[in-house]
Amino acid sequence: MIALDDVRVAIQNVEVLRGFSLRVAPGTLVGLIGRNGAGKTTVMRTVMGHLPLLAGRVTLGGQDLARVPPHRRAALGIGYMPEDRGLVPELTVEENIALPVWVSRELVLRDRLAMVYGILPELLEMRDRKALLLSGGQQKLVALARALAVGTRLLLLDEPFEGVAPALSQRLSEVVGQLRGSGLTVVISQSDLNHSRRLLDEEVVIERGANVTTEAAA
Template sequence: MLEINNLHVSLGTTQILRGVSLSVPKGAIVGLIGRNGAGKTTTLRAIMGLVKAREGTLSLEGTDLTRTPAHGRTRLGIGYAPEDRRLIPDLSVEENLCVPAWAMGVKDVQPRLEHVYRIIPEAREFGPRRALQLSGGQQKLVAVGRALMSGTRLLMLDEPFEGVAPALSKRIAEVIGQLRGEGLSVILSGADLQHAGAVLDQVYRIDRGQMLN
């Protein structure tokens, strides 16, 4: 599904990623583990097209992502939930969920929404509430659902368990586990992915912008 080879990324004059390579098979759930500042977020942002690759290749089922703009990558079926969630506070939960589909101009918004509600029934319950009325953990759950609205082939979750109460961390892990039967490839990043240990097919470790395995 996703292949990254010898990826180098610099932010300004600082080199962040140094030859990162990883592979995510179709339908696999892969962990990317590293301490803060190790390069996890930059790797996900490079896949999403939010930072530019200076060197190396990224491909999604044969499509060269380095030649595809960020909005084009979303249209290819890549969904991304950043660590800070980035929900729009004054919009309802349902509106937040629909934003990616509206932005892409897709015609199957309602079926996509129903798909999210099937996997995350809490999101339907939260639907009319404004995003700012949710707890941090609830917002994380909604952010996963929002990423699913566009992530029909590859879903990337950055620090999904960070700052989340144990009960909600367990629930997020359950949701991620459900995706195994959807044929969806998933990348989880975190300093500690113990909550997702049971669902991970493979783990990559990164430190100082380089892979350790």
């Protein structure tokens, strides 16, 4: 579904990804594991087109993403949950969820919202609340919901369990667990595997922007 082949990416003239490769089969849950600064977020931002390639290739279902401008990538069925959540503070919860759906000509907003609220019913009662009034944990849920709304093919979840209370971490694990067998491809970046090892089909370790090892999850 998603493949990065020998990818090199620099930020402010510092090479962050140094020949990194990743191949994720359709319908699988893969953990991208590495310590802080290893390059996990850079991998996801590269897939979304936020960072340009120095070398290598990124494809989605065989389609070369270099030919797709960043603002059109969500419409390909990619849902992205950034580590910093990336919500628009002045928009409501529902408006934040709807944002990427508006760029798709194929998705019906009413149907996508119904799906999201079915998975995360706790968001229904706060759908008219502005994002700036939410707690950090609530904002994480909204960011996940936004990714789910548009991610019909691929979900990129960047450190979803980082900095959240244990109860919310458990809730996020439950939601991710529901995606198993749905046909959706999911890549989860993490600094450790405390929260999701049992959910994963495969673990890919990244260190200093390069591959370390790839192995089946226990």
